[in-house]
Amino acid sequence: MPTYPETASTESVSTITGCAGFLDTLDNALISANNLNRRMGLLFIDLSHVNMLNTRIGYRKVSEILDGVHSILSDIKRPSDLLERIDENRFALILPDIKFPAAVDLAVNKVHESLDGLRGLTGLETTIYPKTGIALYPEHGKTAEELLLEADTAAQAAHISGSDVMRAGSDECQKINQSKLIESEFESAFMNSEFELHYQPKVDIASREIYGAEALIRWKHRDLGSVNPELLIQVIERGPLLQEITLWTLNTALNQSRSMREKCPGFKIAVNLSPGLLASPDLVDLVLQSLKTWETPHDSLILEVTETAMIADHVAAIENLQKLSEAGIILSIDDFGTGYSSYSYLQQFPVNELKIDKSFIQSLLTDASSEKLVSSMIALAKDFGVSVLAEGIETVEVLNRLVELGCEYGQGYLIARPLPVDEMTTWLDKPDW
Ligand code: G
Numbered sequence: 001m002p003t004y005p006e007t008a009s010t011e012s013v014s015t016i017t018g019c020a021g022f023l024d025t026l027d028n029a030l031i032s033a034n035n036l037n038r039r040m041g042l043l044f045i046d047l048s049h050v051n052m053l054n055t056r057i058g059y060r061k062v063s064e065i066l067d068g069v070h071s072i073l074s075d076i077k078r079p080s081d082l083l084e085r086i087d088e089n090r091f092a093l094i095l096p097d098i099k100f101p102a103a104v105d106l107a108v109n110k111v112h113e114s115l116d117g118l119r120g121l122t123g124l125e126t127t128i129y130p131k132t133g134i135a136l137y138p139e140h141g142k143t144a145e146e147l148l149l150e151a152d153t154a155a156q157a158a159h160i161s162g163s164d165v166m167r168a169g170s171d172e173c174q175k176i177n178q179s180k181l182i183e184s185e186f187e188s189a190f191m192n193s194e195f196e197l198h199y200q201p202k203v204d205i206a207s208r209e210i211y212g213a214e215a216l217i218r219w220k221h222r223d224l225g226s227v228n229p230e231l232l233i234q235v236i237e238r239g240p241l242l243q244e245i246t247l248w249t250l251n252t253a254l255n256q257s258r259s260m261r262e263k264c265p266g267f268k269i270a271v272n273l274s275p276g277l278l279a280s281p282d283l284v285d286l287v288l289q290s291l292k293t294w295e296t297p298h299d300s301l302i303l304e305v306t307e308t309a310m311i312a313d314h315v316a317a318i319e320n321l322q323k324l325s326e327a328g329i330i331l332s333i334d335d336f337g338t339g340y341s342s343y344s345y346l347q348q349f350p351v352n353e354l355k356i357d358k359s360f361i362q363s364l365l366t367d368a369s370s371e372k373l374v375s376s377m378i379a380l381a382k383d384f385g386v387s388v389l390a391e392g393i394e395t396v397e398v399l400n401r402l403v404e405l406g407c408e409y410g411q412g413y414l415i416a417r418p419l420p421v422d423e424m425t426t427w428l429d430k431p432d433w
């Protein structure tokens with residue numbers, strides 16, 4: 001599954017600590033802005049790559065450069081602007097009187113232009129790039145806490161999306177805010193059984209027979225509604241409950257698919273296995289134990305592993321996959337084509353199925369190179385004697401073309417969306433596609 005990009009720099013984005021003094025200054029500025037009925041701007045200027053530079057050119061040199069930034073910013077600011085150093089590599093510029101929202105962009109340009117000179121200072125290709133988050137009073141917050149949080153989040157969003165400047169309230173910021181909310185609540189949501197599995201059918205596209213279904217985790221949040229599954233998965237993968245949640249998914253899917261297996265002989269239930277668990281020493285035992293608990297034949301379970309997980313090329317991961325495969329469990333490479341799709345996975349890993357990533361399928365009829373890639377992925381699968389499935393089939397035209405190209409299996413909104421368990425069971429009685 002394509003993920004929301006991690007930070008563009010290799011360094012993680014940390015949050016500020018110890019900024020009580022700055023909050024007091026900001027509070028006072030807000031009181032004046034409020035009294036004078038003025039719009040105020042807050043620029044949160046974060047200098048990325050600093051940790052990396054410490055190791056390359058030394059703490060002393062970096063420290064000198066950062067002091068230099070402080071004096072550059074002092075020089076260019078207007079007399080009424082307030083400059084504060086929040087911590088070693090983060091600065092805030094309070095613009096107490098913004099006549100119109102776009103005026104703040106002029107200030108940001110000035111800051112970035114003035115810091116351009118930093119590029120030469122480090123003597124390295126990589127240098128200190130300012131990432132600036134903008135928050136406006138009163139639009140984005142009424143209190144110092146709110147405004148700082150918004151500007152800080154906007155700077156983080158700039159890091160993540162690889163841009164230099166970001167305004168509070170942008171789509172990117174909303175994604176980060178959702179992520180933070182999910183992060184703070186998903187553990188209790190899991191404990192309170194707020195998660196559920198939806199099932200998306202997989203079918204034989206030529207014979208139209210049912211082949212199985214993929215179990216997909218979903219969370220209906222009381223305020224947010226259905227939480228973006230990609231965000232949810234990222235949060236789960238980063239969090240401490242990855243193994244527990246995966247085990248819950250596996251056991252729930254094996255339990256709930258029992259009736260599906262009874263309806264459709266040969267039905268295979270697919271569960272996604274997170275890259276973070278692939279090398280776990282407990283993995284094989286836990287999977288085998290779950291199959292035993294739910295009296296499921298080993299060859300009724302497909303474990304989907306993303307291609308990027310395999311790139312890690314960890315000995316323990318290969319051994320685990322080998323043992324799972326020897327036990328008769330079916331292994332599938334998910335999102336195939338998005339990593340470094342190479343023959344070597346097919347040689348090294350005991351793979352049974354390739355799932356061609358939906359990005360290629362969605363552009364199959366509009367992009368000649370997608371069709372070439374899909375054809376060669378199908379040929380690759382055939383050469384290695386493994387099954388091939390196309391994900392993200394949304395139209396009949398795409399489906400027909402895939403049949404012509406010799407693709408065996410398919411999955412996508414045309415066939416069915418991911419369905420709650422009862423709807424999935426009903427769908428099996430009448431697969432209306
Ligand atoms: O890569 P993976 O198989 O784990 O991805 C499954 C995800 O893809 C699910 O979240 C599902 O909602 C989404 N999905 C399934 N079918 C389609 C489709 O036809 N179109 C699009 N855009 N997304 C799909």
Ligand code: MN
Nearest residue numbers: 214272304334
């Ligand atoms: Mn999958």
